[in-house]
Amino acid sequence: MAVQNIKNNLAYGFNNPLQHLSPEPIIALRDPQSTDVAEIGTLWVNSASNAYFVLTSKNTWTAQSSGSTSVASLEVTGGSGTVLTVDAGGDTSLGGDLAVTGDTTMTGGLTVDGALVANGGFDITSSSAIEFISTANVDPSILLQTNGGTSETIEIFALQGTASDSVSVGSTNGGILVEATNKAGAGAIALLADTGGISVTANDASSFTVTGAGADLTLSSTGGSLLLTATESTAGAVSITASGASGTVAIAGTGGVTMAATNNAVSITSGTGAINVGADAAAHTITIGNNTGATAVAIQAGTAGSGSINIGTTANVVPIVIGNNTGATTVEIEAGTGAAGSIHIGTSANAVPVVIGNNTGATSVSIQAGTAGAGAINIGTTGNAVPIVIGNATGNSSVTIDCGATGSVTIANGALVQTVVIGSGNTTSETSILAGSAGLNLGANANAIPIVIGNNTGATSVEIEGGTAGAGAINIGTSANAVPIHIGNATGATSVAIEGGTGGAGSISVGTSSNAVTIGIGNDTGATSVQLRSGASGFIKIGTDALVQAVTIGSATSSSTTQIDAGSGGLLLGTTTSGVPITIGNNVGAVAVSIQAGTGGAGLINIGTTANAVPVSIGNFTGATGVTVHAGTAGIILDANSTGNIQVKSHTATAAGFTVTNNAYIGTCTLTGQTLASGASQTITLNNSNILTTSAVLVSVANLNVSTNGAYIAITGTIQAAGVLTIVIKNNSAGALASGDTILIGFQVLTV
DSSP states (O other): OOOOOOOEEEESSSSSOOOOEEEEEEEEEEETTOOEOOOTTEEEEEEETTTTEEEETEEEEEEEEETEEEEEEEOOOOOSOOOOOOOOSEEEEEEHHHEEOSSSSSSSSSESSEEEEESOOOOOSSSSOOOOOOOOSSSSSSSOOOOOOOTOOOOOOSSSSSTTTTTTTOOSSSSSOOOOOSSSSSSSSSOOSSSSSOOOOOOSSOOOOSSSOOOOOOOOOOOOOOOOOOOOSSSSSEEEEEOSTTTOOOOOOOOOOOOSSSSSSSOOOOOOOOSSSSOOOSSOOOOOOOTTTOOOOOOOOOOOTTOOOOOOOOOSOOOOOOOOOTTTOOOOOOOOOOTSSOOOOOOOOOOOOOOOSSSSSSSSOOOOSSSSTTTTOOOSSSOOOOOOOOOOOTTTTTOOOOOOTTTOOOOOOOOSOOOOOOOOOOOOOOOEOOOOTTTTSSOOSSOOOOOOOOOSTOOOOOOOOOOOOOTTOOOOOOOSSOOOOOOSSSSTOOOOOOOOSSSSTOOSSSSSSOOOOOOOOSSTTTHHHOOOOOOOOOOSSSSSSOOOOOOOOOSSSTOOOOOOOOOOOOOOOOOOOOOOOOOOSSTTTTTTOOOOOSSTOOOOOOOSOOSOOOOOOOOOTTTTTOOOHHOOOTTOOOOOTTTTOOOOOOOEEEHHHHHHHHOEEEEEEEEEEBBOOOOOOOEEEEOOTTTTOOOOEEEEEEETTTTTTOOEEEEEEEEEEEEEEEEEEEOSSSOOTTTTEEEEEEEEEOOO
């Protein structure tokens, strides 16, 4: 039940008959309630919980904290020595500011609700653990800060701890930020282990980023090694990238550089850039591959005939050795498939000896020419006057020209009067096969036999001449028999060269007879390449005679590519004076035509820029054809050569009312049969699906004045929404707009 303890305590005194005493405390086994009534200042003691309360106002009992004192401000100004001691028996709670100018010893807890200012040295020493705990949900919750000058520092030391976490900075749910806000230079943040190492461990993707032009990230190890290891099984598990336009990756080792993979490929790629191995000027050995087991070394050179493999092509005088003379080593040089490939040895214009084989031991050199009778070996077939020597004049050397069992050996069976020399011209030796006016026939019988000139032993050369000037000729397969004519073979890297004299007097003609035959040059097997070349002042003509014919260059099959290149002289298509159509691309399927014009501002694309007065049309009126003209920062210029004659045709719509629909970007609308009195206003609605809320619309309204009333119409305002433009017009003249007048609206929709 509630306590009713309102009474005055009185006592008899010496000076006054009655003295007022303080209210007696109320001793109970419970805490006071608002229904308990007593005098203001009465003390309530709960003996069961050792708590006590004071009645501070009507129905308000204020609990008193045992062992603590709360004050708004506390100033201790005692003399020297300890002037304030807070024992461990209770906590000290400060609700205001605490200013300490001397030493303060606290053996209990300290709760500061305000600011704590230490004007002298502030040392916290405890034989027990010291905790700084803040329950404030603010940033920062705990702040350690100095603000005394440029020499100030904050130091956290563990003097005797030997554990790896003797100084631990952690965050349970958030991150840890170490930031030097204004400090510049390489030492803005320094991690230093005087005698040990530094370990950074993370359980998620991590990064170490340095931002700034010329700001480098240096990882170095003095006296030790630098190890980068990734255990993830994925491509690029360890990636070193220089992403700048001119950035490079430099890997150097004083003791060497080793790149190794455990039973996997090691790839070095460079896009369109070159790959240089050992390209510095130092004299050193470059080894590719090894001589252990069945190691294979493959050197590739692009696709089709555009790539090349160059070995020792610099101007330095160095020996170039392919293969070795140990054991049964074999060296093979291949030249594609079919007869279109070729092997060239010593074909440059330099006067150098070309040696195949050697004269040591029982070395043999074999030159083969295909299978059956289709192959051939041509030696010395150029137009140069050079000796062709087969065999030598040393010792008991012999030269043998063989043929099949039923064949024959025919040498120089043309119509020319000439000397055929077989053998050596040294000393007095001479072997000659001569013929009179009847001629000398080599293989002129009817037997289908191969004709072999020369042999495949040693550095034999064979020369077949065809007279002087234009009187002579070399004819191969000119009979009327329908037989295939093969020059060269499809075996190995065989090369065939057909020359055509000097200057413009000579010529090479292929299939110039009047027979309707197919002439094929090259084949479509393998990486065969066909090249047509001309001299510096010459030219290449295809289908230039007066016949009506179709000339096709390139193939339309699958992903075939046809490329026509030109030097600085330009590339001309259809430049004759004949009035012929010139078509680039077609209108079948998803054909795309791209016209490029070099890089930077040096290139140009000119269409119809000659001085002829001809119409130039781009695009068509069929279907949903669209024409888009793009430009960079230089913009788009329409130049009518000072005439100002630039026309833009619009789409026209007609309506017999003040509402019209025209879904064009540029259009005109004709409104008929409408009237508008003098000074009156009218709303015109233009429906257009191309009008967006982000569009800008240029619009004009005019009266064609068919009635001659002279009604002047002006636009007083517009309202734009998606798909519609509302135009308000006003008749600003004394004359009325008659029903016979025509209102003409012109507009242009500008899109973002």
